[in-house]
Amino acid sequence: MSGTTTDPGGAVHPVGAAPSGTAGTAGAPTGGDPLAALRAAAKARTEARAASKAAHAARRTENARPKRSAEELRAIVERGQAELHGRGTPGALDSDHPEATAEQVVAWAVREFGDAIAVACSMADAVLPHVVAQQAPWVDVLFLETGYHFPETSGTRDAVEQQMEVTIVDVLPQLTVAQQDAAHGKDLWSRDPAACCAMRKVEPLTRTLGEYEVWVTGVRRDEAPTRTNTPLVTWDEKNGLVKINPLAAWSFDDLLGYAADHQVILNPLLNDGYPSIGCAPCTRRVAPGEDPRAGRWAGLDKTECGLHV
């Protein structure tokens, strides 16, 4: 990729991209040794990040309160829809009454829920965490650690954790891959991907979301016919919490434009024929002009892992 650097974890970001939330140089005496100056600056950045993260965690503990009831949360959804949704339906909105921008949706979420927000991220890119962290630093970013990710995706996850002001939460299945192979036979994904997704994605996410009042997803209406009517704010009946989709109206080009403008980390596979990135065994490259999600569970009826249906 032109104009980018690749970190040791394999994640690509534009040249000159400064880790977000880092402090300035240390100012410690180095005796004129340039390497010592660099080490001191790096140490100061690490310490500043750790202090900022710890302060956030302490404030969050201090402000913690019991999860509100489903009725209370549903009322918040109604308020949010009245405030944020434009008139008309998604895709045919009244131009005099447009829906809210992604930043306005996040601002609303922070007002309603504070910083106890869960952001789902597949590590195809870090745009959604970046959009949310601008207004909710050290927000929880849930990463479904299925055990089947591409090395590039794991590298992107590590780079996001090291460079951005977010808190990565690895969401783990009950069984390791080896345990699942022993219990259900090797490579369950090849015989029954619905069961594999249920155990490695849906159940772990549902279990984790039980702790939150709201989760934020990067679902976009242009991704698939099943996502055409994605609202900005909705009630997630299956998981019993509020679900917001701030990027619903964005196109793939909008996403890439935001990443370029804000020097956001991208999974290198995005520039290698993978516009949609899931687990390695269930994702293939797509040809130019092909549906962006055609590479997911190719050859099967399956088009969704079950997280957003």
Ligand code: SF4
């Ligand atoms: S995407 Fe494939 S490997 Fe990943 S959880 Fe679903 S079936 Fe299993």
